[in-house]
Amino acid sequence: MKPNIALIAALLLSRLAALHAAELPQAVVTINTDAPTVAYSRMIFGGFLEHFDNQIYGGVFEPGSPLADKQGFRKDVLAALKELKVPVIRWPGGCFVDSYHWQNGVGKNRKAYGDYRWGVMESNAFGTDEFVELCRRVGAEPYICQNGLGSVQEMADWVAYCNASDGKFAELRKQNGHAAPFNVKFWSVGNERYDKAYINRVRDGAQAMKQVDPGIWITCAGSQGGIERVGFKVSSNLLAEAGEHLDYISIHNYWLPRGDPLPRYDYLAAITKSEWPEAYISLVCGSLAEAGMEGRLKIAFDEWNLRAWQHPGFPRDTVADYQDLKLRELVERRRRENDLPEQYTMADALFAASFLNACLRHSDHVGMANIAPLVNTRGPLFVHPKGIVKRTHFHAMTMYANLLQESVASVKVIADQLTHGEESVAVADAIATVDDSGKHWAIALINRHPNQKLACTVTMKDQMLDGKYAATILAGDSSDAFNDIEHPNRVTPQQTTLAFTKGVVNLPPHSLTIVKVSLK
Secondary structure, eight states, X not given: OOOOHHHHHHHHHHHHHHHHHHHSOEEEEEXXXXXXXXXXXGGGGEXXXXXXXXXXXXXXXXXXXXXXXXXXXXXXXXXXXXXXXXOEEEESOSGGGGGOOGGGGSSSOOOOEEETTTTEEEOOOSOHHHHHHHHHHHTOEEEEEOOTTSOHHHHHHHHHHHHOSSSHHHHHHHHTTOOSOOOOOEEEEOSSOOSHHHHHXXXXXXXHHHHHOTTOEEEEEEEEOOSSSSOOOOOHHHHHHHGGGOSEEEEEEEEEOOOSSOOOOXXXXXXXXXXXXXXXXXXXXXXXXXXXXXTTBEEEEEEEEEEOOOOTTOSOSOOSOTTOHHHHIIIIIGGGGGGOGGGOOHHHHHHHHHHHHHHHHTTTTEEEEEESXXXXXXXXXXXXXXXXXXXXXXXXHHHHHHHOOSEEOEEEEEEOEEEETTEEEESEEEEEEEOTTSOEEEEEEEEOOSSSOEEEEEEETTEEOOEEEEEEEEEOSSTTOXXXXXXXXXXXXXXXXXXXXXXXXXXXXXEEEEEEEEOO
């Protein structure tokens, strides 16, 4: 009998394929479709803008630019923020608020002043009225951070200016051209202060603000991190003294430190930080539980980013001469290091997706998150005089904001480890979301491996996925791929069809995939 050459060849190819698959990193994603789901807050897709460098002036606001409208807002930036579906924007800081007094930024007779925290002259051209208008233009809720060193009366007056229907500050707002209240819902008492005097100001400020408008939601600085895996716990004294007057507790962290000279981090050094946000959220949840505030206070992760901002020599508590040559060097040249496009690789995109996964998994605790910043510096949107560049993490965040369903399901992920030096991270992460009917699903799958496909098995309803499914994939031509002015579309999401065979799909290296699945 002659050998069946075609059959033998097919068997050999099958065996080679199986051996190749066995060599790939592995992950198993099990989605429990019968477990209760949790509706998450879309406020986790929020942003933050500070009067630092070119986030405001030359970012969202550039009067006189051919790309700006009559009010000075950059039209291309507004369109991009609408695409991002930013639900809430925190402003004006950050460290900036320590020297900011809101009344100097409203009305026609505004005066420039020296912002000692960041070492520049602040024009006050962009103030409360402009900020609220920006938020209205993009469909976001305004979130105002108060001067934590200012008086309690100043805090209450700012709420009155924004939200009162009558009275001295309502009349001032009306004189400035805004008859109807702004109805600003979200407020914070100060930024990154933790001493006893600050705790007292939080308590007194929150009470005074709610006397003006009982319907507002208030947060304050609760914890921040640094180069460690997690930050510090929320002060039990803060929670005992002021917790009953708060609705949120704010936490901040950046996981790749700034430095002088500018630190350079490779893909693996960055991506191995991807599980650290979840560890930090868990720590803060524990603090709230210990204080009996779990379920009472939501977490506002209102400053987060993979990379800390570059600002050598700042913030400061005083500036003698705003034209000092050494100071101008720090302000005008050294801050440009934030703009170097090659820093914003697929690591930034996948870290952002991992951060949002952590928030989604803690939907019962995390009520808001704000990438810091939203525009320029380390933000997902880079703005220059002739246009914009959507960095890799812009696209990851856009995919989450536009493609996920409304509630988070129970998911178990078992995956190989990806190791870099003494640090390691699971090679895969996943989140599953579903609509109210329970039929329409969006599953986000992350392959963190820099150069290998991931053999990922997905099981739903005790059955392995099998067949072809619509999907959107974000993956560069290398793990170090980035977008810049000359190549703004090197990394962009691609719509495709994924084929699952007995539950298994091979995900591209360094990729984020969101798969659409409909169950009968």
